[in-house]
Amino acid sequence: MPIEALVSYFNDAYLNSHIVWLGVTLITYALARKVYVMASHSPLFHPILVSALLIISLLIAFDVSQEQYQKAALPVAFLLGPATIALAIPLYKQLTTLIRMGWRVVLPVLFGGVLAPTLAWLSIYFFNTPINLQMTMLVKSITTPLAMGTAEAIGGIASLAAVFVIITGIVGAIFAPLVFRLSQTDCEMAQGVVLGTIAHAVGTSKAISISETCAAFATLSVCLNGIVTAILLPLLFA
Protein backbone atom coordinates (compact mmCIF):
# COMPACT_ATOMS: atom_id res chain seq x y z
CA MET A 1 0.00 0.00 0.00
CA PRO A 2 1.42 3.41 -0.90
CA ILE A 3 0.13 4.88 2.37
CA GLU A 4 2.22 2.44 4.44
CA ALA A 5 5.32 3.32 2.44
CA LEU A 6 4.57 6.97 3.15
CA VAL A 7 4.29 6.36 6.90
CA SER A 8 7.57 4.47 7.03
CA TYR A 9 9.09 7.34 5.07
CA PHE A 10 8.41 9.74 7.89
CA ASN A 11 9.65 7.27 10.50
CA ASP A 12 12.90 6.78 8.68
CA ALA A 13 16.07 7.49 10.67
CA TYR A 14 17.68 9.15 7.66
CA LEU A 15 14.94 11.75 7.49
CA ASN A 16 17.41 14.62 7.33
CA SER A 17 19.17 13.47 4.19
CA HIS A 18 15.76 12.62 2.77
CA ILE A 19 14.58 16.17 3.20
CA VAL A 20 17.72 17.49 1.50
CA TRP A 21 17.10 15.37 -1.61
CA LEU A 22 13.42 16.22 -1.58
CA GLY A 23 14.42 19.89 -1.58
CA VAL A 24 16.92 19.26 -4.37
CA THR A 25 14.14 17.69 -6.44
CA LEU A 26 11.83 20.67 -5.97
CA ILE A 27 14.53 23.28 -6.65
CA THR A 28 15.78 21.41 -9.73
CA TYR A 29 12.24 21.25 -11.06
CA ALA A 30 11.77 25.01 -10.55
CA LEU A 31 15.08 25.63 -12.35
CA ALA A 32 14.16 23.30 -15.21
CA ARG A 33 10.86 25.15 -15.70
CA LYS A 34 12.78 28.44 -15.92
CA VAL A 35 15.14 26.93 -18.52
CA TYR A 36 12.13 25.66 -20.51
CA VAL A 37 10.57 29.14 -20.57
CA MET A 38 13.93 30.70 -21.50
CA ALA A 39 14.30 28.20 -24.38
CA SER A 40 10.84 29.38 -25.53
CA HIS A 41 9.22 25.97 -24.83
CA SER A 42 11.49 24.05 -27.19
CA PRO A 43 10.73 20.32 -26.71
CA LEU A 44 14.49 19.63 -26.51
CA PHE A 45 14.60 21.54 -23.21
CA HIS A 46 11.60 19.74 -21.72
CA PRO A 47 11.69 20.18 -17.91
CA ILE A 48 11.82 16.43 -17.29
CA LEU A 49 15.00 16.05 -19.37
CA VAL A 50 16.76 19.00 -17.75
CA SER A 51 15.78 18.12 -14.18
CA ALA A 52 16.49 14.39 -14.54
CA LEU A 53 19.94 15.09 -16.01
CA LEU A 54 20.71 17.59 -13.23
CA ILE A 55 19.63 15.21 -10.47
CA ILE A 56 21.49 12.25 -11.98
CA SER A 57 24.70 14.28 -12.15
CA LEU A 58 24.19 15.44 -8.55
CA LEU A 59 23.63 11.85 -7.42
CA ILE A 60 26.82 10.74 -9.16
CA ALA A 61 28.77 13.72 -7.79
CA PHE A 62 27.71 13.05 -4.19
CA ASP A 63 27.93 9.28 -4.60
CA VAL A 64 24.31 8.69 -3.61
CA SER A 65 22.72 5.51 -4.91
CA GLN A 66 19.63 5.62 -7.07
CA GLU A 67 17.68 3.55 -4.51
CA GLN A 68 18.49 6.04 -1.74
CA TYR A 69 17.22 8.87 -3.92
CA GLN A 70 14.02 6.95 -4.73
CA LYS A 71 13.36 6.61 -0.99
CA ALA A 72 13.97 10.32 -0.45
CA ALA A 73 11.72 11.40 -3.31
CA LEU A 74 8.86 9.08 -2.33
CA PRO A 75 6.36 11.84 -1.41
CA VAL A 76 6.84 13.39 -4.87
CA ALA A 77 6.38 10.03 -6.60
CA PHE A 78 3.31 9.33 -4.46
CA LEU A 79 1.55 12.43 -5.81
CA LEU A 80 1.72 11.01 -9.34
CA GLY A 81 -1.31 8.85 -8.53
CA PRO A 82 -3.69 11.66 -7.53
CA ALA A 83 -2.31 13.83 -10.36
CA THR A 84 -3.05 11.08 -12.89
CA ILE A 85 -6.62 10.86 -11.62
CA ALA A 86 -6.95 14.59 -12.31
CA LEU A 87 -6.62 13.68 -16.04
CA ALA A 88 -10.35 12.89 -15.83
CA ILE A 89 -10.95 16.66 -15.86
CA PRO A 90 -9.55 17.44 -19.34
CA LEU A 91 -11.30 14.30 -20.59
CA TYR A 92 -14.61 15.44 -19.09
CA LYS A 93 -14.17 18.87 -20.69
CA GLN A 94 -13.61 17.26 -24.12
CA LEU A 95 -16.51 14.80 -23.81
CA THR A 96 -18.78 17.05 -25.89
CA THR A 97 -16.18 17.05 -28.69
CA LEU A 98 -15.99 13.26 -28.43
CA ILE A 99 -19.77 12.87 -28.67
CA ARG A 100 -20.06 15.43 -31.49
CA MET A 101 -17.32 13.85 -33.63
CA GLY A 102 -18.02 10.21 -32.70
CA TRP A 103 -16.16 7.59 -34.73
CA ARG A 104 -14.53 10.25 -36.93
CA VAL A 105 -12.18 10.99 -34.03
CA VAL A 106 -12.25 7.60 -32.26
CA LEU A 107 -11.12 5.55 -35.27
CA PRO A 108 -7.99 7.60 -36.11
CA VAL A 109 -7.01 7.60 -32.43
CA LEU A 110 -7.48 3.82 -32.17
CA PHE A 111 -5.56 3.33 -35.43
CA GLY A 112 -2.63 5.46 -34.28
CA GLY A 113 -2.80 3.89 -30.82
CA VAL A 114 -2.36 0.41 -32.30
CA LEU A 115 0.10 1.36 -35.05
CA ALA A 116 2.66 3.23 -32.92
CA PRO A 117 3.32 0.50 -30.32
CA THR A 118 3.20 -2.24 -32.98
CA LEU A 119 5.86 -0.56 -35.12
CA ALA A 120 7.98 0.20 -32.05
CA TRP A 121 7.72 -3.37 -30.81
CA LEU A 122 8.54 -4.81 -34.25
CA SER A 123 11.64 -2.66 -34.52
CA ILE A 124 13.12 -4.04 -31.28
CA TYR A 125 11.73 -7.57 -31.61
CA PHE A 126 14.39 -8.57 -34.15
CA PHE A 127 17.28 -7.44 -31.94
CA ASN A 128 16.93 -10.23 -29.35
CA THR A 129 15.99 -7.72 -26.70
CA PRO A 130 14.82 -9.00 -23.29
CA ILE A 131 11.07 -9.35 -22.87
CA ASN A 132 10.78 -6.59 -20.25
CA LEU A 133 12.27 -4.13 -22.72
CA GLN A 134 9.77 -5.25 -25.39
CA MET A 135 6.86 -4.89 -22.98
CA THR A 136 8.03 -1.42 -21.96
CA MET A 137 8.17 -0.34 -25.60
CA LEU A 138 4.45 -1.10 -26.01
CA VAL A 139 3.45 1.82 -23.79
CA LYS A 140 5.67 4.44 -25.39
CA SER A 141 2.94 6.52 -27.02
CA ILE A 142 0.60 7.00 -24.05
CA THR A 143 0.83 9.68 -21.40
CA THR A 144 3.66 9.09 -18.88
CA PRO A 145 1.65 8.51 -15.68
CA LEU A 146 -0.56 5.87 -17.32
CA ALA A 147 2.41 4.41 -19.19
CA MET A 148 4.30 3.76 -15.96
CA GLY A 149 1.39 1.96 -14.33
CA THR A 150 0.63 -0.03 -17.48
CA ALA A 151 4.28 -1.01 -17.98
CA GLU A 152 4.36 -2.43 -14.47
CA ALA A 153 1.10 -4.29 -15.04
CA ILE A 154 2.41 -6.09 -18.17
CA GLY A 155 5.91 -6.89 -16.88
CA GLY A 156 7.76 -3.86 -18.20
CA ILE A 157 9.90 -1.34 -16.30
CA ALA A 158 8.27 1.86 -15.04
CA SER A 159 11.36 4.10 -15.13
CA LEU A 160 12.28 2.96 -18.62
CA ALA A 161 8.68 3.59 -19.68
CA ALA A 162 8.89 7.16 -18.38
CA VAL A 163 12.06 7.84 -20.37
CA PHE A 164 10.84 6.14 -23.59
CA VAL A 165 7.55 8.04 -23.41
CA ILE A 166 9.22 11.41 -22.89
CA ILE A 167 11.69 10.92 -25.74
CA THR A 168 8.87 9.71 -28.02
CA GLY A 169 6.91 12.86 -27.19
CA ILE A 170 9.91 15.09 -27.90
CA VAL A 171 10.65 13.34 -31.22
CA GLY A 172 6.98 13.63 -32.16
CA ALA A 173 6.75 17.32 -31.32
CA ILE A 174 9.96 18.12 -33.22
CA PHE A 175 9.09 16.19 -36.39
CA ALA A 176 5.38 17.11 -36.42
CA PRO A 177 5.65 20.19 -38.70
CA LEU A 178 7.74 18.24 -41.27
CA VAL A 179 5.41 15.22 -41.15
CA PHE A 180 2.33 17.41 -41.61
CA ARG A 181 3.90 19.15 -44.60
CA LEU A 182 4.97 15.88 -46.28
CA SER A 183 1.62 14.15 -45.65
CA GLN A 184 -0.32 17.31 -46.55
CA THR A 185 -2.25 17.20 -43.28
CA ASP A 186 -3.77 20.66 -43.23
CA CYS A 187 -6.83 19.90 -41.10
CA GLU A 188 -6.20 21.21 -37.58
CA MET A 189 -8.43 18.54 -36.04
CA ALA A 190 -6.36 15.81 -37.72
CA GLN A 191 -3.11 17.45 -36.60
CA GLY A 192 -4.40 17.49 -33.04
CA VAL A 193 -5.36 13.83 -33.19
CA VAL A 194 -1.91 12.84 -34.50
CA LEU A 195 -0.03 14.93 -31.93
CA GLY A 196 -2.14 13.62 -29.05
CA THR A 197 -2.13 9.98 -30.14
CA ILE A 198 1.56 9.65 -31.02
CA ALA A 199 3.24 12.31 -28.88
CA HIS A 200 0.90 12.51 -25.81
CA ALA A 201 1.33 15.53 -23.49
CA VAL A 202 4.49 16.85 -25.18
CA GLY A 203 2.61 16.78 -28.48
CA THR A 204 -0.32 18.55 -26.84
CA SER A 205 1.88 21.48 -25.83
CA LYS A 206 2.92 21.67 -29.50
CA ALA A 207 -0.77 21.54 -30.48
CA ILE A 208 -1.53 24.46 -28.14
CA SER A 209 0.86 26.57 -30.22
CA ILE A 210 -1.04 25.62 -33.42
CA SER A 211 -4.61 26.48 -32.42
CA GLU A 212 -7.32 25.96 -29.82
CA THR A 213 -9.13 23.36 -31.95
CA CYS A 214 -5.88 21.47 -32.44
CA ALA A 215 -5.21 21.52 -28.68
CA ALA A 216 -8.71 20.28 -27.86
CA PHE A 217 -8.37 17.32 -30.23
CA ALA A 218 -4.87 16.57 -28.95
CA THR A 219 -6.10 16.53 -25.33
CA LEU A 220 -9.00 14.27 -26.25
CA SER A 221 -6.66 11.91 -28.13
CA VAL A 222 -4.18 11.74 -25.24
CA CYS A 223 -6.95 10.72 -22.82
CA LEU A 224 -8.62 8.31 -25.23
CA ASN A 225 -5.43 6.57 -26.36
CA GLY A 226 -4.09 6.43 -22.79
CA ILE A 227 -7.23 4.86 -21.39
CA VAL A 228 -7.81 2.36 -24.21
CA THR A 229 -4.15 1.26 -24.20
CA ALA A 230 -4.05 0.99 -20.40
CA ILE A 231 -7.12 -1.26 -20.49
CA LEU A 232 -6.15 -3.39 -23.51
CA LEU A 233 -2.44 -4.10 -22.85
CA PRO A 234 -2.95 -5.73 -19.41
CA LEU A 235 -5.79 -7.80 -20.86
CA LEU A 236 -3.53 -8.99 -23.69
CA PHE A 237 -0.21 -9.51 -21.88
CA ALA A 238 -0.68 -9.73 -18.11
Added chain:
Amino acid sequence: MTTPKKVAITLSPYIKKVRSRLFLLARCLLGFALLIGIFLVSDFITQALEITLPPALLGIFILLLICLIFRQVPSIILLAAKPLLTHMVLFFIPATVGIMAYATLILEFPLALFLAIVVSTVVSMFISALISQRFLGSNTLNRAGEKSDAD
Protein backbone atom coordinates in the same frame (compact mmCIF):
# COMPACT_ATOMS: atom_id res chain seq x y z
CA MET B 1 -19.39 59.36 16.41
CA THR B 2 -18.79 58.67 12.79
CA THR B 3 -15.04 57.98 12.98
CA PRO B 4 -15.13 54.54 14.69
CA LYS B 5 -17.70 53.43 12.12
CA LYS B 6 -15.32 54.46 9.36
CA VAL B 7 -12.52 52.39 10.95
CA ALA B 8 -14.78 49.39 11.10
CA ILE B 9 -15.66 49.80 7.45
CA THR B 10 -12.02 50.08 6.32
CA LEU B 11 -10.98 47.04 8.31
CA SER B 12 -13.69 44.70 7.14
CA PRO B 13 -12.50 44.24 3.54
CA TYR B 14 -9.10 43.21 4.87
CA ILE B 15 -10.62 40.63 7.20
CA LYS B 16 -12.84 39.44 4.38
CA LYS B 17 -9.82 39.04 2.13
CA VAL B 18 -7.91 36.98 4.69
CA ARG B 19 -11.00 34.93 5.40
CA SER B 20 -11.68 34.21 1.76
CA ARG B 21 -8.04 33.24 1.24
CA LEU B 22 -8.17 30.83 4.18
CA PHE B 23 -11.45 29.52 2.87
CA LEU B 24 -9.91 28.97 -0.56
CA LEU B 25 -6.92 27.18 0.96
CA ALA B 26 -9.22 24.95 3.01
CA ARG B 27 -11.28 24.09 -0.06
CA CYS B 28 -8.10 23.36 -2.04
CA LEU B 29 -6.81 21.04 0.72
CA LEU B 30 -10.19 19.32 0.87
CA GLY B 31 -10.12 18.70 -2.89
CA PHE B 32 -6.58 17.45 -2.55
CA ALA B 33 -7.62 15.02 0.18
CA LEU B 34 -10.51 13.86 -2.02
CA LEU B 35 -8.14 13.13 -4.95
CA ILE B 36 -5.77 11.21 -2.67
CA GLY B 37 -8.78 9.38 -1.25
CA ILE B 38 -9.95 8.35 -4.71
CA PHE B 39 -6.43 7.14 -5.51
CA LEU B 40 -6.15 5.08 -2.31
CA VAL B 41 -9.61 3.57 -2.85
CA SER B 42 -8.83 2.60 -6.45
CA ASP B 43 -5.44 1.26 -5.40
CA PHE B 44 -7.16 -0.85 -2.74
CA ILE B 45 -9.81 -2.12 -5.16
CA THR B 46 -7.32 -3.11 -7.87
CA GLN B 47 -5.22 -4.98 -5.30
CA ALA B 48 -8.13 -6.62 -3.48
CA LEU B 49 -9.78 -7.83 -6.70
CA GLU B 50 -6.39 -8.52 -8.32
CA ILE B 51 -7.25 -6.46 -11.38
CA THR B 52 -4.19 -5.84 -13.55
CA LEU B 53 -5.23 -2.30 -14.52
CA PRO B 54 -3.03 0.59 -13.36
CA PRO B 55 -4.83 1.83 -10.20
CA ALA B 56 -4.88 5.46 -11.36
CA LEU B 57 -6.97 4.41 -14.39
CA LEU B 58 -9.75 3.20 -12.11
CA GLY B 59 -9.42 6.54 -10.31
CA ILE B 60 -9.90 8.40 -13.61
CA PHE B 61 -13.17 6.53 -14.14
CA ILE B 62 -14.33 7.27 -10.58
CA LEU B 63 -13.62 11.00 -11.00
CA LEU B 64 -15.23 11.00 -14.45
CA LEU B 65 -18.33 9.39 -12.94
CA ILE B 66 -18.40 12.05 -10.20
CA CYS B 67 -18.18 14.79 -12.87
CA LEU B 68 -20.99 13.18 -14.87
CA ILE B 69 -23.21 12.89 -11.78
CA PHE B 70 -22.66 16.56 -10.83
CA ARG B 71 -22.81 17.56 -14.54
CA GLN B 72 -19.67 19.66 -13.94
CA VAL B 73 -16.23 19.30 -12.36
CA PRO B 74 -16.79 19.86 -8.60
CA SER B 75 -15.13 23.21 -7.81
CA ILE B 76 -13.22 21.76 -4.84
CA ILE B 77 -11.60 19.12 -7.04
CA LEU B 78 -10.92 21.61 -9.83
CA LEU B 79 -9.09 23.83 -7.34
CA ALA B 80 -6.81 20.98 -6.23
CA ALA B 81 -6.39 19.43 -9.68
CA LYS B 82 -5.12 22.56 -11.43
CA PRO B 83 -1.70 22.70 -9.69
CA LEU B 84 -1.40 18.91 -9.93
CA LEU B 85 -1.99 18.98 -13.69
CA THR B 86 0.32 21.93 -14.39
CA HIS B 87 3.15 20.40 -12.34
CA MET B 88 2.56 16.80 -13.45
CA VAL B 89 6.17 16.66 -14.72
CA LEU B 90 7.52 17.09 -11.17
CA PHE B 91 5.83 13.88 -10.05
CA PHE B 92 7.61 11.65 -12.52
CA ILE B 93 11.09 13.03 -11.91
CA PRO B 94 11.88 10.24 -9.36
CA ALA B 95 10.88 7.52 -11.83
CA THR B 96 12.89 9.13 -14.64
CA VAL B 97 15.98 9.32 -12.42
CA GLY B 98 15.48 5.57 -11.90
CA ILE B 99 16.77 5.12 -15.47
CA MET B 100 20.26 5.10 -13.88
CA ALA B 101 19.69 1.50 -12.82
CA TYR B 102 19.08 0.47 -16.46
CA ALA B 103 22.01 2.27 -18.08
CA THR B 104 23.71 -0.99 -19.13
CA LEU B 105 20.49 -2.38 -20.60
CA ILE B 106 20.03 0.76 -22.71
CA LEU B 107 23.64 0.88 -23.89
CA GLU B 108 23.36 -2.74 -24.95
CA PHE B 109 20.76 -1.98 -27.66
CA PRO B 110 21.43 1.55 -28.93
CA LEU B 111 20.37 0.87 -32.55
CA ALA B 112 17.22 -1.04 -31.59
CA LEU B 113 16.11 1.72 -29.24
CA PHE B 114 16.86 4.42 -31.80
CA LEU B 115 14.77 2.57 -34.40
CA ALA B 116 11.93 1.98 -31.94
CA ILE B 117 11.78 5.40 -30.36
CA VAL B 118 12.85 7.80 -33.10
CA VAL B 119 12.31 6.16 -36.50
CA SER B 120 9.14 4.21 -35.69
CA THR B 121 7.61 7.28 -34.02
CA VAL B 122 8.10 9.42 -37.12
CA VAL B 123 6.82 6.65 -39.41
CA SER B 124 3.71 5.97 -37.35
CA MET B 125 3.12 9.71 -37.13
CA PHE B 126 3.21 9.98 -40.91
CA ILE B 127 0.79 7.08 -41.45
CA SER B 128 -1.56 8.20 -38.72
CA ALA B 129 -1.52 11.74 -40.17
CA LEU B 130 -2.68 10.35 -43.53
CA ILE B 131 -5.49 8.39 -41.83
CA SER B 132 -6.58 11.26 -39.58
CA GLN B 133 -6.65 13.65 -42.53
CA ARG B 134 -8.91 11.21 -44.40
CA PHE B 135 -11.31 10.95 -41.46
CA LEU B 136 -11.34 14.53 -40.24
CA GLY B 137 -10.19 16.52 -43.27
CA SER B 138 -13.12 15.20 -45.31
CA ASN B 139 -15.40 16.44 -42.52
CA THR B 140 -15.23 20.00 -43.84
CA LEU B 141 -15.92 18.68 -47.35
CA ASN B 142 -18.95 16.78 -46.02
CA ARG B 143 -20.22 19.89 -44.37
CA ALA B 144 -19.73 21.87 -47.56
CA GLY B 145 -21.55 19.11 -49.43
CA GLU B 146 -24.44 19.16 -46.98
CA LYS B 147 -24.66 22.89 -47.37
CA SER B 148 -24.78 22.71 -51.13
CA ASP B 149 -27.46 19.99 -50.83
CA ALA B 150 -29.50 22.23 -48.56
CA ASP B 151 -29.10 25.09 -50.98
